[in-house]
Amino acid sequence: MPRRRAAVLGGNRIPFARADGPYAHASNQDMLTAALDGLVARFALQDERLGEVAAGAVIKHSRDFNLTREAVLGSWLAASTPAYDVQQACGTGLEATLLVANKIALGQIDVGVAGGVDSASDAPVAVNDDLRQILLDLNRSRSVGGVVRAMSRLRPGQLKPSIPRNAEPRTGLSMGEHAAITAREWGIGRIEQDELAVASHHNLAAAYERGFFSDLVTPFLTLTRDQNLRPDTSTEKLAALRPVFGDTMTAGNSTPLSDGASTVLLASDEWAAERSLPVLAHVVDGETAAVDYVHGDPRADGLLMAPVYAVPRLLERNKLTLADFDFYEIHEAFASTVLATLAAWEDAEFCRSRLGRAEPLGSLDRSRLNVAGSSLAAGHPFAATGGRIVATLAKLLAEKGSGRGLISICAAGGQGVVAILEAA
Amino acid sequence: MTDRYISLVNSQPGRAVASRLGLPRPAVLRRYEPGAPLLPGPTLLSDAALADVLKGMGVDVRDAADADTRWAALLYDATAVASIGELATLREFLHAPLRRLSASGRIVVLARPPAGVDPVVDAARQALEGIVRSLAKELRAGATANLIQVEGDASPESVLRFVLSGRSAYVDGQVIRVGLGAAPEDPGKPLSGKVALVTGAARGIGAAIAEVLARDGARVVAADLPAAGDRLVSVANRIGAATLQLDIAKADAPATLLGHLGERYGGVDILIHNAGITRDRLLANMRPEQWDAVLAVNLESQLRINAALLGSTVLHDGARVVCLASTSGIAGNRGQTNYAASKAGVIGMMRAYAPAFAKRAGTINAIAPGFIDTDMTQAMPLAAREVARRLNSLQQAGLPVDVAETAAWLASPGAGGVNGQVIRVCGQSLVGA
Numbered sequence: 011m012p013r014r015r016a017a018v019l020g021g022n023r024i025p026f027a028r029a030d031g032p033y034a035h036a037s038n039q040d041m042l043t044a045a046l047d048g049l050v051a052r053f054a055l056q057d058e059r060l061g062e063v064a065a066g067a068v069i070k071h072s073r074d075f076n077l078t079r080e081a082v083l084g085s086w087l088a089a090s091t092p093a094y095d096v097q098q099a100c101g102t103g104l105e106a107t108l109l110v111a112n113k114i115a116l117g118q119i120d121v122g123v124a125g126g127v128d129s130a131s132d133a134p135v136a137v138n139d140d141l142r143q144i145l146l147d148l149n150r151s152r153s154v155g156g157v158v159r160a161m162s163r164l165r166p167g168q169l170k171p172s173i174p175r176n177a178e179p180r181t182g183l184s185m186g187e188h189a190a191i192t193a194r195e196w197g198i199g200r201i202e203q204d205e206l207a208v209a210s211h212h213n214l215a216a217a218y219e220r221g222f223f224s225d226l227v228t229p230f231l232t233l234t235r236d237q238n239l240r241p242d243t244s245t246e247k248l249a250a251l252r253p254v255f256g257d258t259m260t261a262g263n264s265t266p267l268s269d270g271a272s273t274v275l276l277a278s279d280e281w282a283a284e285r286s287l288p289v290l291a292h293v294v295d296g297e298t299a300a301v302d303y304v305h306g307d308p309r310a311d312g313l314l315m316a317p318v319y320a321v322p323r324l325l326e327r328n329k330l331t332l333a334d335f336d337f338y339e340i341h342e343a344f345a346s347t348v349l350a351t352l353a354a355w356e357d358a359e360f361c362r363s364r365l366g367r368a369e370p371l372g373s374l375d376r377s378r379l380n381v382a383g384s385s386l387a388a389g390h391p392f393a394a395t396g397g398r399i400v401a402t403l404a405k406l407l408a409e410k411g412s413g414r415g416l417i418s419i420c421a422a423g424g425q426g427v428v429a430i431l432e433a434a
Numbered sequence: 435m436t437d438r439y440i441s442l443v444n445s446q447p448g449r450a451v452a453s454r455l456g457l458p459r460p461a462v463l464r465r466y467e468p469g470a471p472l473l474p475g476p477t478l479l480s481d482a483a484l485a486d487v488l489k490g491m492g493v494d495v496r497d498a499a500d501a502d503t504r505w506a507a508l509l510y511d512a513t514a515v516a517s518i519g520e521l522a523t524l525r526e527f528l529h530a531p532l533r534r535l536s537a538s539g540r541i542v543v544l545a546r547p548p549a550g551v552d553p554v555v556d557a558a559r560q561a562l563e564g565i566v567r568s569l570a571k572e573l574r575a576g577a578t579a580n581l582i583q584v585e586g587d588a589s590p591e592s593v594l595r596f597v598l599s600g601r602s603a604y605v606d607g608q609v610i611r612v613g614l615g616a617a618p619e620d621p622g623k624p625l626s627g628k629v630a631l632v633t634g635a636a637r638g639i640g641a642a643i644a645e646v647l648a649r650d651g652a653r654v655v656a657a658d659l660p661a662a663g664d665r666l667v668s669v670a671n672r673i674g675a676a677t678l679q680l681d682i683a684k685a686d687a688p689a690t691l692l693g694h695l696g697e698r699y700g701g702v703d704i705l706i707h708n709a710g711i712t713r714d715r716l717l718a719n720m721r722p723e724q725w726d727a728v729l730a731v732n733l734e735s736q737l738r739i740n741a742a743l744l745g746s747t748v749l750h751d752g753a754r755v756v757c758l759a760s761t762s763g764i765a766g767n768r769g770q771t772n773y774a775a776s777k778a779g780v781i782g783m784m785r786a787y788a789p790a791f792a793k794r795a796g797t798i799n800a801i802a803p804g805f806i807d808t809d810m811t812q813a814m815p816l817a818a819r820e821v822a823r824r825l826n827s828l829q830q831a832g833l834p835v836d837v838a839e840t841a842a843w844l845a846s847p848g849a850g851g852v853n854g855q856v857i858r859v860c861g862q863s864l865v866g867a
Contacts, residue, residue, distance in 0.1 A: 044664075051667040054653075054676035086671040221660075221686075224679045228663040286698050 016111035016276045017289040017434065021401025022049035023272035024230035026389035027237045029130035033269035036231065038067045038074060041271035042081040042127040045394075048228035049123065049273045050086045053287065057086065061119025063093040064106040065273070067127050068392035068422075069174050070097075071134040077127075100343065101298070101427035102126045103272060103396020104419050108429060110276050111293035120281040124400070126393030127271035133174055141168035176267070178313065178422065180304045185313065185422060186264055186344065188303065190256030192312035193346035196353045203263040203345035204248040207386045210342055214383020215241035222382055226401050238266055238389040255344075263345035268389035272397030274404075289434035290404035294414065296429035297324035303424035310354075310364050314347045316426030317418040318354045322365050324428050332372045336413030337406050339399045342385040343420055351418065382406060395419065400431070407433040437807065437823065440830055460829035461576030464538030466600035466839055468622065468649065473598055475506035475536055480527050484511060484544075487591050491621070493598070499531050507540035507598055508532070512562055513584060515545065516555045524565060539577035540598050541569060544590055547583040547611055559583075563609055570607035570862050571827050578606040578828075578862075585613040585851075592616055592848030601843055604804075604836035606827050607862035615795065615850035617752060624846040626651030629699040629750075631691070633682055634709030636662035638808035639758070641669045642834035643706050646842045648673040652704060655695070657682070682709055682735040683727075688742035696748040703750050704845040705743065707736045707757040710776070712810070714769040725772045732776030737783055740798075744790055753796040754845040757784050758837075759856060761804045765865045777802070781856055788854030797853040799844045804860025807831040826861035 024045050027033040033041065042065060050056055065078040074080070079093040098105040103126035110122035137145070141164075148160040177184045183191075193203075217223060218235055227235075243262070251260035282289050299320035301311040317340075325331060332355065340348045354360050355371035365371065382402050385395055396419055403415040414432040421427065442448040443459045452459050464474065476494040479485060485495045488509075496503065510527050514520075524543065535541070543566050548556040563581055570579035580597050584590050593612050596602050620626060630647045634640035635656035648654045654675035658666045663679045670677045678694060680687055695702045710732045713724035736757055743749040762770050763777025784800045791798045805811060805822050811831065814822070823831040837859045843849055844857065 047671055048663070048667050048677075051670040051675075051677040054670070054674065056671055056674045221681070221684070224660045224681075227660070228667055228677075228679070229661060230664060234661045234663075286700065288697050 014115055014117065014278060015292040015294065016114035017279050017282050018291045018293065018400060018404035018431065019275040019277055019282055019287050019289060020049070020052060021226055021272065021274040021397060021404070022052055023227055023394065023398055023401070024048070024270055025227055025233035025236050026268050026270035026391055026394070027233055028389060029267035029269060031131070031237055031269070032231045032233050033129065034131040036129065036269065037132050038070065038077055038127045038129050039081055039084065041129065041230070041269065042077065042125065043084045044228070044230050045125060045127070045271035045273045046081055046085040046087065046123065049275055052225065053275060055087060057088050059088040059090045061113065061122045062110065063087070063091060063123040063125070064096050064109050065093070065123070065125035065127065066096040066102045066106060066393050068097065068099055068102060069128055069130065069133060097393070098427065099421035099423055099425060100341065100390070100392045100395060101419050101421035101425055102393035103398070104296070104400065104417060104427040104429060105298070105396070107274055107276065107293065107396060107400050108296040108427070111296075114276055114278050121275070121277040123273050123275055125271065125273035125397045126395070128391035128393045129269045130267035130391070131269050136172045138168055138170055138172045140165070144168070186255035186259060188313035189344040189347055190259050191308055192315060192350045193258055194256055195309035195312065196350040198258065198346045198349045198353065200258040201245065202349055203258055204245045206342070206345040206348060207248060207263040208243055208245050210380060210383050210386040211240050211243045213381055214239055214387035217382040222405070226405060236388045238268065239387050259344060259346055263386065265343055265385045265390035268391040270389065270391035270394045272394040272401065274397045274400045288408070290408035291415075291431040291433055294430040294432050295324060295328055296427065297321070297327070299323065299426045301424040310360060311424070312350065313422070313424055314343055314420035315350065315354065316424055317420050317428050318351050318426075319365070320426045320428040321416065321418055322367070322371055324430065328430060330430070332374055334414065335374070335416045336378060336410060337381060337403055337415035338374050338379045339384065339403050339415060339417045340379060341395055341399065341419040342380065343390065345386060347420055396427070403431050407431060437830055439820065439823075458824050458829040460824070461537055461574075463576045463603040463828065464600045465603045465835065472595065473506040473540070475504055477507040477509055477598070478505050478531050479509050481511035484509065487594070491595055504534050504536045505531050505539060506536055507542065508535065509542045510544070512543050512545045515558050515562065517558055518554070518561065521558060521561055521565070524562070528569070535573070535577050537575040537577070538600070538603070539573070541566070541573070541577070541579035542594065542597050543579075543581050545581060545583050547585060566609075567607045567862070573827070576603070576828060578602065580605065580607065581609045583609060583611040585611065588613045588851045589616050592843075592846065593852065595621065595848070596843040601839035603839070604828065604832035604859050604861050605840060605857065608858055610852065610857065611855060612851040613853065615792070615797070615853065617847035617850045619847040623651035624848060625704070625842065628652045628703040628845070629655070629695070629701065630704035630706065630845065631655045631657060631695065631702055632706040632708055633657045635669060636665040638810065639803065639806060639834045639837045640708040642838035643708055643841045644669060644675055645673045646835065646838035647704065647706070647845065648675055650842050650846070653699065655699070658709070682739065683730045687735065688739045691739060692742055692746055692748045701748050701750045702743070703753050705739070705753070705755045706841055706845070707739070707755070707780075709735070710758060712770070712773050714773065716769055717771045720772060728772040729776050729779075732773070733779040733783070736780060740783070740787055749794070749796070751794045751796065752847070752850070753791070753794065754849070755791060755796070755798040756841045756844045757798065757800045759800040759802040761802050761858065761860050761863055761865055764802055764856070764858075785854050792853055795850070797844070797850060799852060799854065800856045801837055801840050801844070802856050802858045802860065803832065803837045804858065804863035804865070805831045806837060807833055825865065826863040828861035830861065832859055832861055
């Protein structure tokens with residue numbers, strides 16, 4: 011490919027908090043600004059005009075229509091830095107990364123920041139839809155009669171606020187309920203889910219212990235580490251938890267609702283070299299897929315199964331196989347999601363009928379999976395997860411000094427965003 | 435953190451009350467402001483030889499006293515003093531103008547260091563120290579007295595600029611020795627083009643040092659513990675610095691530091707060892723981990739980082755290292771055997787390293803702050819704090835910026851003739867030597 015490749019120079023995020031925890035009163039804008047300011051400080055970007063900042067949130071207040079731009083204006087970046095919001099559910103952070111990386115690759119910009127933020131605590135509570143219609147009609151009324159007619163429709167039940175739910179609009183099922191269907195269809199067992207969750211906690215704890223996150227995370231409010239992290243958890247402890255989705259999925263092997271924000275600094279090699287900033291990794295390519303989880307096959311078209319389709323397409327375009335990676339970052343929405351994804355790639359029948367492959371895509375070396383922990387341990391503020399993963403993987407590749415890594419993130423709406431990074 | 439007592443006694447009713455009751459009346463000290471004249475008034479000079487140097491700094495130099503002038507500084511060149519009898523000329527020089535020294539005035543005596551050859555000469559030279567230190571205790575209204583010992587053909591320009599200016603507001607009753615090694619600098623931005631690392635920069639004295647170094651033109655890398663990262667970010671963004679989250683007490687910290695400074699900045703010119711902790715306990719109650727932690731952070735980390743730097747090309751020639759010691763390390767302090775050990779150890783380390791840094795045209799010095807108003811001292815009980823604040827010739831606590839200005843001066847190219855020394859920023863604290 012003749013185009014230049016975007017370099018990942020680093021990242022910054024705030025520790026992720028459990029919903030209604032220490033960040034309960036922090037807004038999306040507060041958190042995104044904090045993550046951005048930490049990035050500015052790490053790279054001394056004060057008053058610099060960047061090509062753009064692309065970020066977003068999944069759960070947003072209507073007043074936050076220009077969330078990212080507002081965060082930039084409140085940050086130490088030059089106010090002349092443009093910004094826009096991206097929203098692709100849990101794929102937001104990675105999609106924003108690809109957008110910025112693509113502009114850099116095309117030469118449209120030399121440097122940009124991608125990021126994401128979400129608060130499950132500071133949720134946009136709205137008036138319920140009946141009341142909203144009445145209030146709007148009231149506002150439109152030109153006569154006393156109109157006002158009286160609108161007022162007469164008011165009922166006590168309309169005082170119940172409308173709170174955003176973690177549910178798919180077209181099925182009414184929560185994400186966990188969807189994942190439980192997939193887990194059942196693929197026969198994903200409780201023990202293997204718990205083992206994956208324990209590995210996530212232990213890997214994240216070990217990464218903190220060796221100082222891995224000292225240039226990736228900046229404390230916020232009272233937190234210096236991800237609040238959800240349980241370094242001493244074990245399969246025995248997790249085994250005691252009762253299932254909450256299906257028969258196998260518990261609070262221990264599902265991600266908790268979380269608050270947090272992340273950012274990634276991307277640039278051209280030239281921009282980095284001018285400032286003597288080491289390049290951690292390059293963004294090689296990205297792919298997005300979607301499945302018809304509403305009407306499709308419950309086994310092959312599960313809500314969170316889109317990466318299963320995106321990855322083979324991405325590999326093929328880049329003439330790579332699943333074995334050609336040193337690190338795999340598969341977002342742990344639920345332990346069962348990761349395991350169902352791996353099971354699908356190993357399943358000959360699925361790969362033949364749905365991916366059109368003569369051979370299965372294959373298995374991956376589990377010792378290379380989420381080696382610095384993932385969402386089960388860190389938590390999962392929806393739009394912030396992509397930035398966390400990109401920065402983590404880029405640093406893992408920089409430490410190793412060679413090789414490439416695969417990122418796979420499933421998202422609501424039956425979507426999936428995947429990408430390849432390569433060591434610089 | 436503001437010293438309400440200072441505000442009170444500098445108000446009109448407060449001044450009257452304090453004066454009647456004979457209470458201490460600390461002055462609001464003159465502090466450095468970029469672009470402002472070095473001194474707010476004329477300087478009386480004993481010897482024309484220095485006139486050109488001072489005029490070059492923009493000082494209004496006079497060589498004759500008259501009855502009306504308010505003096506911003508009195509500067510006496512005693513480098514030729516070689517007998518006890520000659521000391522009287524200093525007394526005569528100061529006698530009348532002393533009464534017309536303005537607030538935050540400066541008395542500076544230039545001398546030769548005792549040489550250990552002629553007992554009469556050394557007696558006279560050492561006597562000057564006694565005069566200056568006593569005079570510093572007699573001065574009022576924020577005025578200071580300091581002695582500069584000039585070796586051989588060394589230029590006193592840089593140290594004169596420091597001592598006369600508001601940078602030295604809280605440096606009082608000190609003896610500063612200057613040798614050869616001064617490098618040229620732009621007095622407005624003396625640190626321009628320099629890369630400076632400040633440890634413990636998230637708060638207090640470290641944050642002030644980072645800010646002053648940045649103000650003087652340095653590219654600052656502000657380092658502190660990962661857990662202090664949020665405060666570090668606000669400091670760095672305010673002054674245009676870069677952050678580095680690092681636990682300097684970890685074994686791999688020197689390697690991390692060298693790698694970072696080498697890769698991102700091509701090396702380092704200025705290193706300020708400021709990070710420090712206290713774990714105060716009487717020795718009888720001291721737990722091993724309290725002992726170890728203080729020595730590891732305050733002393734062993736500095737030893738390891740200095741050793742690694744000296745052995746690498748990351749340390750640029752002409753580098754400046756400033757280590758934060760403490761008056762506790764000089765005088766001792768109840769409940770601080772561990773802290774005083776670390777701070778006295780810093781002084782020992784610094785002196786031993788001085789020749790090695792000098793070989794690379796660099797310097798290493800220590801600053802021993804006295805009572806400085808910080809979060810740490812703010813946590814003291816009110817009465818103890820109020821008493822501690824007054825126990826010095828300036829009758830007030832220093833500010834973090836006072837330590838920072840001294841660090842920035844020691845880090846400047848012009849201060850290349852100052853090596854292996856301890857500069858106390860203590861308002862001539864009654865505690866310690």
